[in-house]
Amino acid sequence: MSVKYALLIYLEEGGWEALSEDEQNAVYRQYADFGTWLGERGWARGGEELASTSSATSVRLENGRTVTTDGPYAETNGIVASMLTPSAESLESASLVGA
Numbered sequence: 237m238s239v240k241y242a243l244l245i246y247l248e249e250g251g252w253e254a255l256s257e258d259e260q261n262a263v264y265r266q267y268a269d270f271g272t273w274l275g276e277r278g279w280a281r282g283g284e285e286l287a288s289t290s291s292a293t294s295v296r297l298e299n300g301r302t303v304t305t306d307g308p309y310a311e312t313n314g315i316v317a318s319m320l321t322p323s324a325e326s327l328e329s330a331s332l333v334g335a
Contacts, residue, residue, distance in 0.1 A: 249289065 252260065274280040294305045 252288075 255263070271280060271283070292306070296303055296305075
């Protein structure tokens with residue numbers, strides 16, 4: 237059985253908006269460099285920046301019916317800002333990518 241891994245990148249709520257445009261551009265450059273690094277190793281499969289929690293909708297199954305709720309499902313200090321799905325053969329490989 238093939239197992240897929242997701243690397244989740246967390247930010248503090250409001251942290252992105254608190255950065256200047258130059259700081260945000262520097263973060264985007266770091267992500268681009270990381271994507272290049274993954275690609276050079278054949279590990280790049282995909283990844284996406286996620287929308288802010290202010291536009292989030294949770295979807296779950298409850299007693300056989302689909303229920304949607306505005307906002308994130310759990311109250312946390314951090315938010316998942318983006319998700320990467322690297323090509324990794326094991327948890328150890330995925331951990332190396334995430335480190």
